[in-house]
Amino acid sequence: MTTDITRADREFASIDEQQVEHLRSMIGKPIRSDRPHISELTPDAVRHYAHGIGDRNPLWTAGTLAVPTALLAMDKVFSGYVTGLPGIHAMYAGATFEFERAPRISDRLTGDATLAELIERPSRFAGRSWQQIYRVPFRTPDGELVCTGHSYCFRVERDSAREAKKYEEIRVDWTPAQIEDIAQRYRDEEARRRGAEPRYVEDVRVGDLVPALTKGPYTATTAIAYLLGWGGLYVRGHADAFDLFTRHPALAIPNEWGVPEPPERVHWDPDLARRVGVPGAYDYGPERVSWMGHVVTDWMGDDGFLQYLDVQVRRHNVLGELVTADGVVTAVDGDTVTLTLNAVNQDGLESARGTARVVLPQRSVPPR
Structure with missing residues (x-):
């Protein structure tokens, strides 16, 4: 279905064919990224990222190893910083x-x-929607390739999304008893983490279940906790913010006091979220990707190696919603195990899906 909107009814920009063609001409060319939130995986940076996604694994919080998905804090393009089509909303x-x-x-x-x-x-x-796919290899200063990342974003016209009214406002209320049940789930997480006990590949079978993790109920405070570790895309203040809007005026959306703020405000401002056509303020896509990574690293244990992770964000997870993420073993090939990952909200609606490949230790191969 498409929605026809008159010029007078428009609040935001529309997709321009010349801009699309200019963007298309950039395929295969280097993309300038904004400054990274972190440039080094220091113990502090890793700990902050782990706390931001609710991952209390001592490997991360004690500064022993780095959270694999913390790479999302090391490059803005990988996290959803898109090029071209100014004023067209980007959804990770x-x-x-x-x-x-x-x-x-x-x-x-x-x-x-x-x-x-x-x-x-x-x-x-x-109306029209464009998917932008970026390739982001991560290298050390001496050129060693550590990870090749790909990120996926959709660009949609904010006015068209709002006028189509696909979404209704979502409100989720929780009773004290339900909150206590959620708190108990969190208390039980420690026992389900594999930790230092090796998970040997010989003990893994197709059909084995990956224990579920709970995330939420989501709040604006949850978003801030993630921002402390991840950094956001456009979260800036004072002169730094005004410099950003001078260089990229289409980013500026006046708030109720007439002060320009970035579109990232949709993650804590329900009114702006509805203005751009979504049901309410919602979580960050890279955050949900990292939740799925948390599911995998808890299951594989300290001696496992996360070789591959692919996560698709399937819907908006708005303020108040609870997400439960789990998985199942779908293949075992030598020392490599494939997992299919799933995440649903409190009503059973799909929140995310994914695939992971994990290399596990073998009993028949002595540790190095």
Whole structure:
């Protein structure tokens, strides 16, 4: 379905064919990224990222190893910083990690992003939609490739999405008894983490279940906790913010006091979220990708190696919603195990899906 909107009814920009063609001309070329939130996986940076996604694994919080998905804080393009189509809303749709080795404490990694594909997609609620796919290899200063990432974003016209009214406002209320049940789930997480006890590949069978993790109920405070570790895309203040809006005026959306703020405000401002056509303020896509990574690393244990992770974000997870993420073993090939990952909200609606490949230790092979 498409929605016709008159010029007078428009609040935001519309997709311009010349801009689309200019963006298409950038395929395969280096993309300038904004400054990274972190440039080195220090113990502090890793700990803050782990706390931001609710991952209390001592490997991360004690500064022993680096959270694999912390690479999302090391390159803005990988996290959803898109090029072209100014004023057209960007929705993060997922990411892929292909690791050559596990990221380590003290790694200094730099992304080298290129626009890999630009694909027009049909949209049932926002007229035209464009998918931008970026390729982001992460290398050390001496050129060692640690991980090749891909990120996926959709661009939609905000006015078209709002006028189509595909979404209704979502409100989720929780009773004290339900909150206590959720608190108990969190208390039980420690026992389900594999930790230092090796999970040997010989003990894994197709059909084995990956224990569930709870995330939420989501709040604006949850978003802030993630921002402390991840950094956000456009979260700036004072002169730094006004400098950003001077260089990129289409980013500026006046708030109720007439002060420009970035579109990232949709993650804590329900009114702006509805203005751009979504049901309410919602979580960050890279955050949900990292939740799925948390499911995998808890299951594989300290001796496992997360070789590959692909996560697709499937819907908006709005304030108040609870997400439960789990998985199942779908293949075992030598020392490599494939997991299918799933995440649903409190009503059973799909929140995210994914695939992971994990290399596990073998009893028949002595540790190095």
